[in-house]
Amino acid sequence: MKLDAFDLVRLDLPLRQPFRTVDGETATRPVILVRAAIGDRVGWGEAAPYPGHTSDSIDEAWHILVATAERSTNGYVDIDPIADGSSSRAALDGALVTLRSAVEGKPLGHTLGATSLSVRASASIGLQPDAPSLLSSVGLAVDAGYRCLKVKVAHQPSAVASVIRKHFPDIAIGLDANGAFTPDDMSELRALDVSSIAFVEQPYPVGMERETAELAAVLQTPVALDESIRSLTDVTKVLSGPPVDVLTVKPARLGVTDCLRARDLAVADGVSLRVGGMLETGVGRAIGAALAACEGFTVFGDLSASGWHFPTELTRLEQQSGLIEVPTGEGLGLDVTIDESRVVDRASYTWPQQ
CATH class of the missing domain: 3.20.20.120 (Enolase-like C-terminal domain)
Structure with a gap:
């Protein structure tokens, strides 16, 4: 799938209250949102790495996703080199699948x-x-x-x-x-x-x-x-x-x-x-x-x-x-609003490159 735009937004989001498991306590959730677009059609994915549960950390996920975008010179973002079991691969997969739904004019569930x-x-x-x-x-x-x-x-x-x-x-x-x-x-x-x-x-x-x-x-x-x-x-x-x-x-x-x-x-x-x-x-x-x-x-x-x-x-x-x-709108089916006060980093790519 040839993209026109690919955006990454890294956020640190506080939880309502700390969440405790046998692995420890989490009070703030770092995530990376992935936005893939063709024209006005948009797909969203999310990298939500968790220590001991995914093969990548938040820093590694950011590096992998940035490197994946930078390898593309024509809008074709290749998921294959990214390791199985990683939040970065899962996020890119989610963005591409929801984008395909949006391009087809269908909700993701369909x-x-x-x-x-x-x-x-x-x-x-x-x-x-x-x-x-x-x-x-x-x-x-x-x-x-x-x-x-x-x-x-x-x-x-x-x-x-x-x-x-x-x-x-x-x-x-x-x-x-x-x-x-x-x-x-x-x-x-x-x-x-x-x-x-x-x-x-x-x-x-x-x-x-x-x-x-x-x-x-x-x-x-x-x-x-x-x-x-x-x-x-x-x-x-x-x-x-x-x-x-x-x-x-x-x-x-x-x-x-x-x-x-x-x-x-x-x-x-x-x-x-x-x-x-x-x-x-x-x-x-x-x-x-x-x-x-x-x-x-x-x-x-x-x-x-x-x-x-x-x-x-x-x-x-x-x-x-x-x-x-289950959301019924095209693609993800929901509007996504970024809380700018929680943004840690951004990276944006467009094709053809200016």
Whole structure:
């Protein structure tokens, strides 16, 4: 696809409150927005690198995207040299796919093959210091209209599930361990079955996929892999071994194109999918919503409204009554507004070069 313009905007965006996982605490989210244009048709992508989750850092992503643009002398931006599993590749892929949708005059969901007009919204809850704090955070999400929650856990997952279920019996709960447990915790993980949760995600560290499959074989609770899925090669490897129940695929890490390829492989193997997130802005979330509306994504994803984590919204992706409508405008389907006070750097390219 021959571009007329290619723009990069690097931002540091504060979160409403720090988000804690087993990997640490995040208070400010660095991202890079990618804008690709042909005439007045525009596509958007987002690089949202996360330590330990993508192969590139924010500085590396910026360098890769700038170098990719500078290699082009005629508007053809080549994605192939960029490493799989990098936020930079995912961002460029998102920009090109949404641009193609805009050029064709179609919404992104139509281009990806979406089969529904809305998807279930889900709020992510970071690690909390105690039960009252946990219940307070869950209550805020429920009061905001969320009926699906993904809750971070680092120890005693059955106690976390039990206390939430006791106070909020009707919501769907997923637990995300980020690899915090080992097979020594089998009895604690098996106790999750009494709480009827939707899934436990990445219970064991990367590299323990066979042990994770063994856990899935004895749990009634569905077991999902997340960090273990960093590329399409990982998808093929996991599906060739003992089965797990769910694959979490992240457009911010795999790119939306490879997420669809992963979907095809998983569906053929009878494995369910969910769309994962990495604290993206509304740009990344809009892409995730369109993907989650496609066939095969049967488990609720990491899809909150754009304002759930960010006080300053670049786009307006809303949830209502526990649902997010898939944008219906051409391309990304949402207007993007840059908060100039949060801009760290910019780079712009046009072809033919002046």
